[in-house]
Amino acid sequence: xxxxxxxxxxxxxxxxxxxxxxxxxxxxxxxxxxxxxxxxxxxxxxxxxxxxxxxxxxxxxxxxxxxxxxxxxxxxxxxxxxxxxxxxxxxxxxxxxxxxxxxxxxxxxxxxxxxxxxxxxxxxxxxxxxxxxxxxxxxxxxxxxxxxxxxxxxxxxxxxxxxxxxxxxxxxxxxxxxxxxxxxxxxxxxxxxxxxxxxxxxxxxxxxxxxxxxxxxxxxxxxxxxxxxxxxxxxxxxxxxxxxxxxxxxxxxxxxxxxxxxxxxxxxxxxxxxxxxxxxxxxxxxxxxxxxxxxxxxxxxxxxxxxxxxxxxxxxxxxxxxxxxxxxxxxxxxxxxxxxxxxxxxxxxxxxxxxxxxxxxxxx
Numbered sequence: 001x002x003x004x005x006x007x008x009x010x011x012x013x014x015x016x017x018x019x020x021x022x023x024x025x026x027x028x029x030x031x032x033x034x035x036x037x038x039x040x041x042x043x044x045x046x047x048x049x050x051x052x053x054x055x056x057x058x059x060x061x062x063x064x065x066x067x068x069x070x071x072x073x074x075x076x077x078x079x080x081x082x083x084x085x086x087x088x089x090x091x092x093x094x095x096x097x098x099x100x101x102x103x104x105x106x107x108x109x110x111x112x113x114x115x116x117x118x119x120x121x122x123x124x125x126x127x128x129x130x131x132x133x134x135x136x137x138x139x140x141x142x143x144x145x146x147x148x149x150x151x152x153x154x155x156x157x158x159x160x161x162x163x164x165x166x167x168x169x170x171x172x173x174x175x176x177x178x179x180x181x182x183x184x185x186x187x188x189x190x191x192x193x194x195x196x197x198x199x200x201x202x203x204x205x206x207x208x209x210x211x212x213x214x215x216x217x218x219x220x221x222x223x224x225x226x227x228x229x230x231x232x233x234x235x236x237x238x239x240x241x242x243x244x245x246x247x248x249x250x251x252x253x254x255x256x257x258x259x260x261x262x263x264x265x266x267x268x269x270x271x272x273x274x275x276x277x278x279x280x281x282x283x284x285x286x287x288x289x290x291x292x293x294x295x296x297x298x299x300x301x302x303x304x305x306x307x308x309x310x311x312x313x314x315x316x317x318x319x320x321x322x323x324x325x326x327x328x329x330x331x332x333x334x335x336x337x338x339x340x341x342x343x344x345x346x347x348x349x350x351x352x353x354x355x356x357x358x359x360x361x362x363x364x
Contacts, residue, residue, distance in 0.1 A: 026092065026093055026095065026163055027159035027160065027162075027163055028159070029154050029155075029157045029159045029160040029163075030092050030093075030095075030159070030160050030163050030164075032154055033089075033092055033103070033151055033154055033155060033160065034089040034092050034093065036147050036150055036151045036154070037085045037086075037088050037089040037092070037103075037106060037151070038085070038086075038089055039147055040081070040085055040106070040110070040144050040147045040148070040151075041081065041082055041085040041086060041089075043143040043144050043147070044078055044081040044082060044085070044140070044143075044144065045082060046143075047078065047136070047139055047140055047143055048074070048075075048078045048079070050139070051074050051078070051136050052071065052074070054135075055067060055070055055071050055074070067196075067199075068196060068197045071196035071199075072193055072196055072197070074136070075189065075192060075193060075196065077113055077116055077117065078113065078140075079185075079189055079192075080109060081106070081109050081110070081113065082185065083181050083182060083184075083185035084102060084105050084106050084109055085106050086181060087102050087178055087181055087182075088102035088103050088105070088106045090177060090178070090181075091103075091178075092163075092164075095163045095164055095165075096164070096165075097164075099164055100164050103151075103155060103164070107148055107151065107152065110140070110144050110145075110148050113137075113140055114137055114140055114141050116133075116137075117133045117134065117136050117137025117140060118133075118134060118137035118138070118141075212312045212333070213308070213312070213314060213333060213334070213335040213336070214335060214336055214337075214338050215260060215335040215336060215337045215338060215339070215341060216338065216339065216342070217342075218262050218332045218335045219244070219262055219264070219341070219342055219343075219344055220342070220344060221306055221314060221316055221332065222262055222264040222316060222330045222332060223264070223344055223347065224306075225304045225316050225318060225330055226264070226266055226328060226330065226347065227347065228279075228284075228285075228304070229276060229279055229280070229318070229328065230347075230348065231279075232275055232276070232278065232279035233272045233275045233276070233279075234275060236272075236348075237268075237269040237270050238268075238269055238348035238349045238350070239266045239267055239268055239269065239346070239347075239348035239349070239350040240267045240268070240269055240325075240350055240351055240352070241265075241266070241267045241350050241351065241352040241353070241354070242264070242265070242266050242267075242346040242348075242350045242352070242353045242354070243264070243265045243354045243356070244262065244263070244264050244265075244354070244355050244356065244357075244358075245262075245263040245265075245356045245357055246260050246261070246262055246263075246341070246356065246357030246358045247260065247261055247263070247357055248260055248261075249261050249334040251334075253336045255336070257336040257337055257338060258336065258337050259334040259335060259336050259337070260334065260335060260337060260357070261331065261332055261333070261334050261335075262330075262331070262332040262335075263329070263330070263331050263332075264329070264330045264331075265327055265328065265329045265330075266327065266328045266348065266350070267325050267326065267327045267350075268325075268326040268327065268328065269326075270326065271322050271326045272320075272326065273298055273300060273320065273322060273326075276300055276320045276328075277290055277300050277320075280300060280302035280318065281302075284304060284305065285302045285303070285304050285318075286302060286303045286304075286305070287300070287301075287302045288301045288302055288303055289301040289319075293321075295323065297321055297322060297323040298321070298322060299319060299320070299321055300319060300320040300321075301317070301318065301319040301320075302317075302318045302319075303315050303316065303317055303318070304316045304318060314333070315333065316330055316331070316332060317330065317331045318330050341358045343355070343358070343360035343362065
């Protein structure tokens with residue numbers, strides 16, 4: 001006998017209510033898809049952690065390596081997979097078109113991420129991402145590739161297609177959960193992005209000097225050594241040229257500061273080998289060589305040590321040759337740059353004054 005229709009205004013029977021509140025459970029294939037999505041989410045999260053740790057390896061104090069741009073680019077590429085995968089797993093428990101949409105988005109997102117990471121020209125910040133994104137792309141492909149292929153194969157099964165084609169009776173609660181997930185994801189991305197930027201700025205801030213010598217006073221010590229030498233030359237006639245060449249030493253200090261060496265050359269108007277040899281053999285100079293070179297030219301070499309504020313003495317090397325012209329050549333040890341280099345006027349009235357490696361507008 002057919003049951004009577006429920007009159008308007010009356011509640012449904014307990015059996016009808018139970019059927020609406022307790023829909024059929026998803027098939028095994030769909031539950032397997034949910035597990036695969038959660039595994040892919042964990043793989044992307046782990047990859048993001050490893051990538052962030054690798055980015056930290058480029059943090060040299062005082063050196064701006066574009067860490068903020070690099071970290072934000074990785075965040076932009078990898079982060080969307082977490083909320084998309086989680087929402088796909090949640091909607092799969094309900095079935096319907098929304099589950100199809102998120103499942104398709106999860107698979108497409110892996111493809112887009114892999115292409116971006118393995119194609120340098122496709123990167124949003126190509127200049128800052130050209131040294132490590134391929135490794136990240138290979139890791140992503142290895143970690144998520146098998147999961148994507150397995151998920152695509154399972155999604156084409158009859159049970160999964162039937163479940164995805166049947167829409168849920170009510171989506172209001174799921175929409176609320178979906179909104180909460182997206183809001184939480186946006187908050188986490190904003191907070192993480194802000195942290196990346198602040199950390200990168202802090203990593204690029206120079207620390208206090210930690211090398212043996214600072215650049216301040218380097219040029220002045222070379223000029224002082226020249227003065228101390230020429231004071232011993234009788235009837236000194238001055239110089240014809242002065243050349244200062246400031247060149248990088250090719251390394252940075254533990255504080256992240258660049259290092260430079262000063263080479264100073266003065267050409268004399270007249271030869272003064274004997275007076276210079278006598279001067280460098282006395283007082284605070286240390287004569288290190290006085291003899292002939294392979295070109296049968298006399299070479300006089302010495303060192304001059306100056307006291308510094310620290311415990312490390314500052315030693316300038318000097319040499320004097322007469323081929324092709326009488327010249328004094330002085331060289332400083334490597335010094336770290338902590339500010340704007342000083343510029344000093346030449347001594348001995350040279351006709352030509354050349355400054356290379358630093359800017360001295362009033363001298364050049």
